[in-house]
Amino acid sequence: MARRVRLSAALLAVAVSVAGSAVAVAQVDGHASGRFDRPRAGFAPPTTVLRPGSPESVGLDAAPIRAADEAIARWTRPDPATGRPLFAGAVSLLAHDGVVVHRGVAGQAVRYADAAGTELPADQQTPMRADTIFDLASVSKLFTSLAVMCLVEDGLVRVDERVAAYLPEFGVNGKAAITVEQLLTHTSGLEPFIPLWRDWPDRPARIKAVMDRAPTSPPGTKYVYSDLNLITLGVLVERLSGQPLDAFTADRITTPLGLHDTGYNPPASKLDRIAATEYQAVPARGMVRGQAHDENAWSLGGVAGHAGVFSTAADLSVLGQAILNGGGYAGARILRPDTVREMLTNYNTEFPGSDHGLGFELSQRWYMGGLTGPRTAGHTGFTGTSLVLDPASRSIAILLTNRVHPSRSWGSVNVARETLATGLARSLAVRPRHGGDAWHAGFGNGATATLSTPPLAGSGTLRVAFDAFVDTEAADPLVLEASDDGTTWRSVPVRAHGPGAPVGEQPLLSGFGHRSWWKINAWVPASGRITLRWRSTTDSRYAGRGVYLDGITVTDSSHLLLSGEKEPHLLRPQGWEVRTR
Structure with missing residues (x-):
């Protein structure tokens, strides 16, 4: 069994000194920082550790970042046309070349009393703060995918193997040939969603329902984003590791990386920092806060392969930097560089527009904005969350909102996701080819x-x-x-x-x-x-x-x-x- 490798930690020194220049140009790993027109190959040095700094310190133009931050803040205020905001509150974070160049906080973590949008009295509302904890919803799928790849490195899983070789009960009703890769890339043919919480009585029955489900299209013939794929992979991780998914994720991912605010079913002691999500009448949960918003994840005890992880912008930035570093951060290594490279490789070339690695979505302009490229990786969550990683510029864009608070019907936050990522892209320089302009x-x-x-x-x-x-x-x-x-x-x-x-x-x-x-x-x-x-x-x-x-x-x-x-x-x-x- 492969062992996790510990690396000696060293802080990456970034020297910045350009006299008389409004926007400094840093040198990182022998390359000019702050450039959009000089894409990087490979991973960042494994010793790259996030540190605070200004946009100018790494050659960025601060103005597009400020404009994006101002737009996000506006969206937390009521729109005159609807009388309500696009989302109650948001926390954003941007990083480039190992430097956190922006942290944004706007709006409220808890704002409403009911599904109709009745505002709580001001003294009962909870403002957003930089360390607010969010329900990540489907960004949780990345943690499950990372867990699967840990098992691959342990020699317990092969991505080209049939899932039924590991979970025999899965190989029924036309699923015998579905592979682990097809679950990771959403090409299994399984449908997007079934109401486990409503139609089955308990966790064993709900898991069996997923194992029994027949594909709605022949495996490998189309891309269909499906929660069932990741629920199945969560069961696979538990079966092969001998641990519950939350325990395995903590042992192999969050604890080594020091992600102290990341995990399933956050403790009551952190409730004051958790953003509220939706007021749910069916099922009768009231205003959901501190429990998985996704009804199926909630019905599975809050721990599922497709949803249930809570985290902060700071913790997600560390995870993002670990991926940009090729799987290591601050002396800890969760995956080998070759494994991370596979996770960021497009396996869906036969389905143009649905680029997908082993867990990571790739090249999705609708939320990656101006950072979009073949290697740009990330994921979004239904609650209003997104993570964008751009290896070509070694940049991270994180937007966490509680857009379903108090109702999922209030609108999409895709414009905000795109705006933040594009703000970072526009802060990066495209230098003239001839002369000074x-x-x-x-x-x-x-x-x-x-x-x-x-x-x-x-x-x-x-x-x-x-x-x-x-x-x-x-x-x-x-x-x-x-x-x-x-x-x-x-x-x-x-x-x-x-x-x-x-x-x-x-x-x-x-x-x-x-x-x-x-x-x-x-x-x-x-x-x-x-x-x-x-x-x-x-x-x-x-x-x-x-x-x-x-x-x-x-x-x-x-x-x-x-x-x-x-x-x-x-x-x-x-x-x-x-x-x-």
């Missing part, structure tokens, strides 16, 4: 920005060359256009070269995750005077890091017609701005 199309949603040349007079075919940094979804393209009269425009095909660039001639450019500048070339037949423009368009959501242009040149066979570096005043921006990062 570049054109940026801005961050607005539902907007169009154009950057136009004056009418150019060239002979034959014009060559248009420029560098572009494109971090957008497909619905937010960059297009090069040409016009003979300045009113009617036609698209000009372009060829891009660089990491992540599309292959061959393209009518437009979009893409994210590569985080690299591309070299672009286009050829435009010219007969008389011609005007060129770059048009960036965004839809209503998910603007990402945006579009940058630099090094624009236009030539014909014998003349330089325009140099964007030497003659920037000739370019006509509408919605574009000059930026240094």
Whole structure:
């Protein structure tokens, strides 16, 4: 049986000193910190330990972080249209290169008396605080997945093995071929949810109901997010370890990492720090606080593979850093780097848009925002929680809300999740490719920005060359256009070269995750005077890091017609701005 390895702990020293600069540039592990356009490979040094610091201390721009924090605070205040907030309260945390650069606290941990939203008297409300403990809901699935991978390292489980080899009672009703991997990646074919708490009388009957359940689609044929997958894995952990899931999780994950406020069924002594969740009439639980909000997890005694873990932003940040470090933190190692690498590898390539590692969701822009990339990992929880880990920038974004307090019907917090992660992404620098500045199309949603040349007079075919940094979804393209009269425009095909660039001639450019500048070339037949423009368009959501242009040149066979570096005043921006990062 493999043993956990203890590493000698050492604090990572980060030297920061840039005289006369408003935003300092730190050096971490031999790389410039605070850069979005220099993605990191591999894991952070295993000695990286979180410490407090300012955004500027690691080369970040504090303004986007402040803007995200202010937006989250606004969402805890009543909306004039509805008379209620988006969520009662929130705690947020951002970290970059081992430095906690932001801690945000807003609103109330306990605010309402009933499902209708009757506010408690002010002296009976409980304000949020940095160490408020939240019901993580489905973020708990990450702890179960980590526990499974501990058993993999112990040699007790293989992810490609059939679940029935470990739980024979599971292999009925069409489930004999389902593998551990398919449970971890939600490709088992099991349905999302069944009301265990309502339709079965006790824990043994409820577990048997999950073991007996037939798939609703052939295993391996589609992605369907299912609580049943993780409930099954929780049982597997208990069966093979010989311990209850909560005890195994404590022994192998939370205790080694020093996560003192993380676990199932928090003690009554911590109730004053626990955020309330929903007022439940069915089942008749009243205002739920300190017990698992998820009815099935509650009916299973508060300990289940899919839900039930409580934690704080600080504890989650340590877990996140341990993953970014490759499985180790402050001298303790919970998993080997190769195991963590597998957890962050997309196993669902045949299901585009449903990227998933062994437990971790990957590349989900709807809550990862501008940090989204192929290796960006995380999870959300129904109660209003989210964890985002970005190995490419070695960053962490945590948002914990009690959005179901007092009712789950009050709305989604996805906009807040995305806003926080995007705020961190926008604080990271994209340095100009040429000189000290570049054109940026801005961050607005539902907007169009154009950057136009004056009418150019060239002979034959014009060559248009420029560098572009494109971090957008497909619905937010960059297009090069040409016009003979300045009113009617036609698209000009372009060829891009660089990491992540599309292959061959393209009518437009979009893409994210590569985080690299591309070299672009286009050829435009010219007969008389011609005007060129770059048009960036965004839809209503998910603007990402945006579009940058630099090094624009236009030539014909014998003349330089325009140099964007030497003659920037000739370019006509509408919605574009000059930026240094």
